[in-house]
Amino acid sequence: MPTLSKNPGVIGFPAGIKDKNRVDFKNNRWIQVIESKGYRVAWFQTTQCPCRSVSTQTDQADPNCTLCGGNGWIFFKPVGAVSNPKIIGALDTLQTKISTGGAVIHAVMTGLGNSKHPWETVGPRLEGTSQCTVRAENKLGYYDRIIGLDATLVYAQLILAGDPAALLVTRYPVVSVNLLRSKTQVYALGTDYTVVAGDIQWVTGKGPVAGTPLTCHYLCHPTYRVIEHPHTVRLTYSKFKVEKPSTPMGDPIDLPTQALLRYEWLL
Numbered sequence: 497m498p499t500l501s502k503n504p505g506v507i508g509f510p511a512g513i514k515d516k517n518r519v520d521f522k523n524n525r526w527i528q529v530i531e532s533k534g535y536r537v538a539w540f541q542t543t544q545c546p547c548r549s550v551s552t553q554t555d556q557a558d559p560n561c562t563l564c565g566g567n568g569w570i571f572f573k574p575v576g577a578v579s580n581p582k583i584i585g586a587l588d589t590l591q592t593k594i595s596t597g598g599a600v601i602h603a604v605m606t607g608l609g610n611s612k613h614p615w616e617t618v619g620p621r622l623e624g625t626s627q628c629t630v631r632a633e634n635k636l637g638y639y640d641r642i643i644g645l646d647a648t649l650v651y652a653q654l655i656l657a658g659d660p661a662a663l664l665v666t667r668y669p670v671v672s673v674n675l676l677r678s679k680t681q682v683y684a685l686g687t688d689y690t691v692v693a694g695d696i697q698w699v700t701g702k703g704p705v706a707g708t709p710l711t712c713h714y715l716c717h718p719t720y721r722v723i724e725h726p727h728t729v730r731l732t733y734s735k736f737k738v739e740k741p742s743t744p745m746g747d748p749i750d751l752p753t754q755a756l757l758r759y760e761w762l763l
Contacts, residue, residue: 574640632752647718
């Protein structure tokens with residue numbers, strides 16, 4: 497029968513190793529990379545809407561709720577967001593409109609993709625994910641919305657035309673239109689419509705009859721939601737220039753965190 501150790505759970509440095517051999521992690525260097533190389537994004541914190549569920553089985557939100565619009569989630573400006581306007585720089589009209597009610601921060605985005613898996617049994621599965629790293633002060637939460645302010649991508653949707661005198665509102669604000677047509681007519685930019693602050697405005701007398709099915713293929717700023725936290729908490733201990741550390745190993749320092757994003761329309 498094996499003999500148990502008389503000193504189980506021994507902690508501390510191995511024999512011959514001293515604390516002076518340690519090197520503190522320089523968190524400022526990481527923050528410098530985020531702020532200098534990260535993308536400008538609009539960040540909105542998200543929480544469940546307090547509207548009463550209409551189904552105890554599915555927790556379906558109230559489809560007539562005026563606060564969430566029936567989707568069950570509400571967005572608000574992040575509390576404690578860290579952003580430097582001098583580094584962020586100027587925003588154009590559409591970027592300002594998109595980021596209103598949120599916070600503009602820098603985020604390192606890696607692994608952006610939209611791969612397809614046609615061999616899935618049920619049907620094609622779209623990934624559309626990205627890794628997002630932000631400074632520790634910007635606490636990303638589950639289902640938070642992240643919108644890339646400088647990147648654009650292709651999006652297409654079917655729309656029913658409304659009042660020709662009103663704006664034709666797409667799911668996401670339009671940067672530019674590639675194609676707008678009904679079954680019988682292709683509409684031309686400048687002749688039949690213009691794009692105003694992300695919305696499509698018909699030229700007087702050129703809009704289709706209300707209820708006409710349209711297809712719109714356009715460029716928009718990518719919109720993501722946080723779906724997972726690969727590295728939601730990162731800590732290190734630092735003694736560098738600390739006179740009275742709170743622990744023998746130094747003061748705990750928060751490090752940048754990472755979240756997994758997915759295109760909003762794929763959720």
